[in-house]
Amino acid sequence: MQHCCINLDMGTVRKTKSVKALLDVFSKKGEAVPVCDLISTLGSQMNRTTIYRILQRLEKEGTLHSFTDKDGQRCYAKHEVCSSTKEVHSHPHFQCKECGKIICLSIDVSLPKIGGHRVEAAELLLIGQCETCVGKD
Amino acid sequence: MQHCCINLDMGTVRKTKSVKALLDVFSKKGEAVPVCDLISTLGSQMNRTTIYRILQRLEKEGTLHSFTDKDGQRCYAKHEVCSSTKEVHSHPHFQCKECGKIICLSIDVSLPKIGGHRVEAAELLLIGQCETCVGKD
DNA sequence: TTTGTTTATGCAACACTGTTGCAAAAATAA
DNA sequence: TTATTTTTGCAACAGTGTTGCATAAACAAA
Numbered sequence: 001m002q003h004c005c006i007n008l009d010m011g012t013v014r015k016t017k018s019v020k021a022l023l024d025v026f027s028k029k030g031e032a033v034p035v036c037d038l039i040s041t042l043g044s045q046m047n048r049t050t051i052y053r054i055l056q057r058l059e060k061e062g063t064l065h066s067f068t069d070k071d072g073q074r075c076y077a078k079h080e081v082c083s084s085t086k087e088v089h090s091h092p093h094f095q096c097k098e099c100g101k102i103i104c105l106s107i108d109v110s111l112p113k114i115g116g117h118r119v120e121a122a123e124l125l126l127i128g129q130c131e132t133c134v135g136k137d
Numbered sequence: 138m139q140h141c142c143i144n145l146d147m148g149t150v151r152k153t154k155s156v157k158a159l160l161d162v163f164s165k166k167g168e169a170v171p172v173c174d175l176i177s178t179l180g181s182q183m184n185r186t187t188i189y190r191i192l193q194r195l196e197k198e199g200t201l202h203s204f205t206d207k208d209g210q211r212c213y214a215k216h217e218v219c220s221s222t223k224e225v226h227s228h229p230h231f232q233c234k235e236c237g238k239i240i241c242l243s244i245d246v247s248l249p250k251i252g253g254h255r256v257e258a259a260e261l262l263l264i265g266q267c268e269t270c271v272g273k274d
Numbered sequence: 275t276t277t278g279t280t281t282a283t284g285c286a287a288c289a290c291t292g293t294t295g296c297a298a299a300a301a302t303a304a
Numbered sequence: 305t306t307a308t309t310t311t312t313g314c315a316a317c318a319g320t321g322t323t324g325c326a327t328a329a330a331c332a333a334a
Contacts, residue, residue, distance in 0.1 A: 014281060014330055035320080047284050052321060054282090068205045070260070074320085094251060105251065112244050114231060116268040123207070123262045131253035151301055151310060172291080184313050189292065191311090211291090 013057050018046045022054050026064070032077035032093060032102040034069060069102060070095050070127050077104050091123060096130035103130075150194050155183045159191050163201070169214035169230060169239035171206060206239060207232050207264050214241050228260060233267035240267075 013019065025033065025041060038051055055076055058064040065079045077093075092105040111122050129137075150156065162170065162178060175188055192213055195201040202216045214230075229242040248259050266274075 012281080016282065016330070018283075039320095048320090049285080049322080050283055057282095068209050072205050072209065072211060074209060092249070094254060094256070096254075097257070105249070107249050107251075109249060110247075111263065112229070112242070112246060114242065114244075114263070116271065117231060117233075118266040118271050119231070119263050120234070120265040122264065123260075125260045126248065126251070126256045127259065128257040129255040134253065134255050149310080153301070153311065155312075176291095185291090186293080186314080187312055194311095 013061055013063075018042075018050055019054055019058075021045055022051065023058075023063075026076075026078045032067075032069075032075045032104060034073045034075045036073060038076070065091060067091055067093060067123055067125070069093075069100075070097065070125060075102060077102075092126065093124070094126045094128070094130070096133050097127055098129055098133035098136070101130050101132075150198055150200075155179075155187055156191055156195075158182055159188065160195075160200075163213075163215045169204075169206075169212045169241060171210045171212045173210060175213070202228060204228055204230060204260055204262070206230075206237075207234065207262060212239060214239075229263065230261070231263045231265070231267070233270050234264055235266055235270035235273070238267050238269075 021042060022038065025038065035051070035055065038055075039048055042051055055064065055066070059066055059076070062079055064076045066074055066076045069075050075093075092107060092109050093102055094105055095102045105126075109122065109124055111119055113119065158179060159175070162175065172188070172192065175192075176185055179188060192201065192203070196203055196213070199216055201213045203211055203213045206212050212230075229244060229246050230239055231242055232239045242263075246259065246261055248256055250256065
C-alpha cells in the first residue's frame with residue numbers, strides 16, 4: 001500500500017533554521033497562511049526566494065498543501081490528515097470574507113459526476129462569515 | 138424582485154471597438170478564457186490595460202464572471218445563466234488537466250453546512266480529463 | 275572532530291500579472 | 305455641431321514568483 005500524500009520521514013528536506021522557523025509559523029497559527037503573510041512575518045529572517053523554495057519542497061514531500069484563496073492569493077497549510085479511502089482527493093476550505101481567516105475542513109464533499117468526463121480532483125472554497133464575525137453583525 | 142447578477146441593458150458600458158472585439162472572443166470560444174490568453178489574442182489590437190479595465194467593467198455589470206483556474210490564473214466567462222432560486226450562489230467549473238480547457242457547469246452543488254459559520258458563496262473547481270482527453274489514454 | 279559531499283541560501287536579475295495617473299481620443303447626449 | 309462623459313494608450317509602478325550562480329550550512333563517513 002502506498003501513502004497518498006504524507007512522506008513520514010521528511011524525505012531529503014533538511015531541517016535548517018529557515019525550515020524550522022517556517023514550520024513554526026504553521027504550528028502556531030494552526031490555519032492556512034497566505035504566502036504574502038509568510039513573507040511579511042519571516043522576510044527579515046530569511047530571503048523571499050528561500051521562503052518560496054521551502055514551500056515548494058514541503059508541498060512536494062507532502063507536509064504542506066496549497067490552494068488559492070478568495071482574492072487569488074496562494075495559501076499554504078499543514079497537511080495533517082490524508083484519508084486514503086476517498087475516491088477523489090479534495091481540499092475543502094472555508095474563508096471568512098470579513099477577517100480573511102481560512103480554515104481547513106476535514107469534511108468530505110460529494111462531487112458531481114459529469115457525463116463523459118473523468119473527475120480526479122476538486123478545489124472547493126466556501127466563503128462567508130466565521131463564528132467570530134457572525135456575532136459582530 | 139431583484140435580478141441577482143444580470144444587467145440586461147448593459148448599464149453604462151459603452152460598446153466600443155475594444156469591447157466588441159473582446160466579447161467576440163467569448164462568443165466564438167463559448168468557454169472560460171484565461172486573461173493571459175485574452176492578452177495574447179487581443180494584445181496587438183488594444184492595450185493590456187484596456188483589456189483589464191473592460192473585464193472589470195463587464196464583470197461589475199454582470200455580463201462576465203471570473204474565477205481562478207487550477208494554475209492560479211484568473212479566467213473569465215460569459216454569465217448567461219443565473220438561477221435566482223439558488224440559496225447560495227456558486228460557480229462550479231471543470232478544467233481538463235491535459236488540455237487546460239475549462240467549461241462552466243450549470244449543475245447545482247449542495248454545500249456543506251459548518252457549525253457556527255455562515256456560508257454565503259462557494260468556488261468549486263473540478264479537475265480531471267475532458268471527453269476528448271479521456272479517449273486519448 | 276574533521277573532511278568531503280550534497281543540499282540550501284542569499285543576492286541580483288528577470289518575467290509576469292495587475293494597477294494607477296494623466297492626457298488624448300472616442301462615444302454619447304444635447 | 306458642440307459639450308459632456310467615458311474610454312483608451314502610455315508610462316510608471318507594485319506585487320508575485322522564478323532562475324542562475326557563488327557561498328554557506330547540513331549531513332554522512334571516517
